[in-house]
Amino acid sequence: MDNSVVISAGKKLATSNSLAHEELDEYPNLLLVTNGVAVFNEKMELLPLISDFLNHYRQNHSDKSVQTYANNLRYLVKYLTAHDENHIGSNRDDCLLTVHINEIQRYFNYCRSDKDKNGESKQAISGKTIANRDATYSRFFNEFLCDPPTGYKLIRTENPYEHGSLTVVAKDTLINPALxxxxxxxxxxxxxxxxxxxxxxxxxxxxxxxxxxxxxxxxxxxxxxxxxxxxxxxxxxxxxxxxxxxxxxxxxxxxxxxxxxxxxxxxxxxxxxxxxxxxxxxxxxxxxxxxxxxxxxxxxxxxxxxxxxxxxxxxxxxxxxxxxxxxxxxxxxxxxxxxxxxxxxxxxxxxxxxxxxxxxxxxxxxxxxxxxxxxxxxxxxxxxxxxxxxxxxxxxxxxxxxxxxxxxxxxxxxx
Incomplete structure (x- = not known):
């Protein structure tokens, strides 16, 4: 977990446990991370979409904020690739290219619950923490993936955050007034x-x-x-x-x-x-x-x-x-x-x-x-x-x- 998010210039990153060694014998045990941000999953696979976003985000924000955003996005990817039938087995962070608004909302419901998918007890996450994650995802989709800054390609057009926050209780989030x-x-x-x-x-x-x-x-x-x-x-x-x-x-x-x-x-x-x-x-x-x-x-x-x-x-x-x-x-x-x-x-x-x-x-x-x-x-x-x-x-x-x-x-x- 300590090496899952790297924010530095010239830091050596241990990769001896990476699954890359299963396919590439010559894969190095140490990587030198140049100036920027590199985010990895539990298998020590680089998450390119998240890393690209945070390299851009870091230009105007503190490293502490970058670390928080990185972890929030990793949590979503981990849930989708492990629990959502539409994304189980998804490669790295590719699930973020196709995740639907309903799937993100199911993740938030999972966070609120004190039971996991198998009915086993787990710790429920506070509403404040969920709101913080929601804000991260909103920024990722609104300001990067679905509306990329200069120098980045548009690779997703459908935006799950087009109409705002997803974490307010459904009846409040989906305010649909009579006109x-x-x-x-x-x-x-x-x-x-x-x-x-x-x-x-x-x-x-x-x-x-x-x-x-x-x-x-x-x-x-x-x-x-x-x-x-x-x-x-x-x-x-x-x-x-x-x-x-x-x-x-x-x-x-x-x-x-x-x-x-x-x-x-x-x-x-x-x-x-x-x-x-x-x-x-x-x-x-x-x-x-x-x-x-x-x-x-x-x-x-x-x-x-x-x-x-x-x-x-x-x-x-x-x-x-x-x-x-x-x-x-x-x-x-x-x-x-x-x-x-x-x-x-x-x-x-x-x-x-x-x-x-x-x-x-x-x-x-x-x-x-x-x-x-x-x-x-x-x-x-x-x-x-x-x-x-x-x-x-x-x-x-x-x-x-x-x-x-x-x-x-x-x-x-x-x-």
Whole structure:
């Protein structure tokens, strides 16, 4: 192991145990390593891809960092050539030329596990160490193998790290937000204004499906009457543009499942659309059932509130319709709509001059206790962000402008 990574000028490397001696009797017992980096596997075979990468990497980094990167890459190659059926017996580090994203993720799962492939106990690797290895592999593929520097040939085009880190929990890593076009499709196939209002409100507020039932009609009416211009976060007032209002959301994820309140930011366009629906004859007829009680803002055809299950059922129904008509390609879920809110807020530059400003507001709006949880929204592929830009000017569209466009394009003919 001591000779597996050599970083020096003129260092003598013992190779008496190398398998090269089995095929070449004249193979020397000592090698003189010139100025640079040489990385070897357990058989003392040179790993050329990794060595080339680290010779380039070393130009701007310390030898300690080079050593760490070398070991991280060796661990991946060792796992693939010993445990992955697609790479067992692979020559040296050739497996890195064809390894698939799913195979790297399986390696990370193996690292997390306290059992090996045979069910025997092994030591699980910490999340911090796995993240460090992930960062190494990301740099290797993004800055060398799949996008080589000057003087190196391109020998791999498919990049497993094209969309960012692979080590975050799958549901967070694969953030796939509903886009404006997706939401517009759902609203277009909805037959009733109550359904259109609910979907737009979810998209513009970031509420969870189980929180919809607690949104009260009186709260919508109050917000429509006044213009709240700030959102409270950690006892400080963060100013928000006058095109939006601050709204309190009653969550249910506190300790002991007690109500946990937070503030979110909703555009006036959406609030006014919901208020207009709440003033319709259809809603007023449904509201009669709630005489003497506080009525929910969103009621279904039976005058009942939209429970979490009812919200999922509605979104699935509209999603299936939109797919059948060719308006969208993949199913939309309530959580994708919530992700869409996060992506839209981070891309709306009227919520702060920097991404950090918007990230702090988004943390409050989504009810995340840790900023780390919210930061997963920064990993959304660049191509997704471009969907929030105006097609004519290329400039990012502000949230309130998107909501006005959504409202104007999807007006219902009946209540």
């Amino acid at each position: 404006f076009s997706d939401i517009e499709a759902l609203l277009r196939v909805a037959n009733h204004e109550r359904e259109k209002c609910l979907i737009q409100f979810m998209y513009d507020s970031g509420v969870r499906r189980q929180e919809v039932e607690s949104i009260e009609q009186e709260s919508i009416a109050q917000l429509s009457r006044r213009a709240s211009k700030s959102i409270i976060e950690d006892d400080q007032t963060i100013k928000i543009p006058s095109d939006y209002v601050s709204m309190e959301i009653k969550g249910n994820k506190g300790r002991g499942r007690e109500a946990k309140y937070r503030k979110t930011v909703v555009s006036k366009e959406t609030i006014n659309r919901v208020q207009k629906y709440n003033s319709s004859l259809e809603y007023k007829r449904s509201k009669r059932k709630w005489a003497g009680r506080t009525a929910p803002a969103f009621l279904n055809a039976d005058s009942n509130p939209y429970t979490a299950k009812a919200v999922s059922k509605l979104v699935k129904k509209l999603s299936d319709r939109a797919i059948k008509l060719g308006l969208i390609k993949k199913a939309i879920s309530p959580h994708k709509i919530r992700h869409g809110f996060g992506a839209m807020l981070l891309n709306s530059d009227d919520f702060g001059e920097t991404q950090l400003d918007r990230l702090l507001i988004l943390q409050q709006c989504l009810g995340h206790s840790s900023l780390e949880t919210t930061q997963v929204y920064t990993k959304i592929p660049v191509g997704v962000w471009e969907k929030f830009a105006d097609r004519k000017t290329g400039k990012p569209l502000k949230r309130h402008a998107l909501m006005k466009k959504l409202k104007d394009r999807t007006k219902a003919k009946k209540g």
